[in-house]
Amino acid sequence: MNAMPSNDLENLPVRRRDFLALATRALLWLTGGATAVGLGRYLTYQLPAERPTRFTLEPPQAYSPGTRAVVADAGAAVYRDQSGYFARSLTCGHLGCRVHPSDDGGFACPCHGSQFSRDGARVHGPTAQDLDGVALSLDEQGRLVVDVASKVDPTWRLRTDATAARRSQDAAADKG
Ligand code: FES
Numbered sequence: 001m002n003a004m005p006s007n008d009l010e011n012l013p014v015r016r017r018d019f020l021a022l023a024t025r026a027l028l029w030l031t032g033g034a035t036a037v038g039l040g041r042y043l044t045y046q047l048p049a050e051r052p053t054r055f056t057l058e059p060p061q062a063y064s065p066g067t068r069a070v071v072a073d074a075g076a077a078v079y080r081d082q083s084g085y086f087a088r089s090l091t092c093g094h095l096g097c098r099v100h101p102s103d104d105g106g107f108a109c110p111c112h113g114s115q116f117s118r119d120g121a122r123v124h125g126p127t128a129q130d131l132d133g134v135a136l137s138l139d140e141q142g143r144l145v146v147d148v149a150s151k152v153d154p155t156w157r158l159r160t161d162a163t164a165a166r167r168s169q170d171a172a173a174d175k176g
Contacts, residue, residue: 071146076134083157088133092127093128095111107120
């Protein structure tokens with residue numbers, strides 16, 4: 001007697017056709033879920049808050065002649081010389097890294113090694129430019145305000161009554 005060959009696949013608890021249907025459904029649910037999550041994130045995305053560009057500092061008299069004050073929050077250095085007050089951006093003109101005070105009294109860029117003098121002049125590259133001059137002004141309370149988004153000529157100075165008086169005293173002393 002020849003026994004008929006049995007089809008074991010037909011006797012499995014889950015047939016191949018059912019398994020494929022289940023797998024297809026599961027794949028569709030997974031794809032749909034991932035799409036829904038992605039769409040939800042896209043629709044609820046919020047742009048990062050813009051960084052402020054204006055920073056209120058101390059009143060001018062807090063900075064004695066010859067001062068260089070690094071204002072880390074602002075990414076700027078504020079100076080006072082004989083002519084008045086000025087500020088330099090601490091953003092390297094090469095690829096935009098933040099420069100840091102260096103041991104020689106200037107600034108150094110940690111990214112590719114550009115160096116700058118104490119007042120922000122380029123000492124060596126790869127950057128081709130000095131640190132940008134940025135605007136200083138006085139607010140209603142007489143405090144300095146630095147605006148790192150507002151570029152100014154490096155020779156620009158903010159003159160206050162105190163610096164004007166000092167310049168005229170110096171001029172009178174030179175004549176006398
Ligand atoms: S970003 Fe400063 S040297 Fe490249």
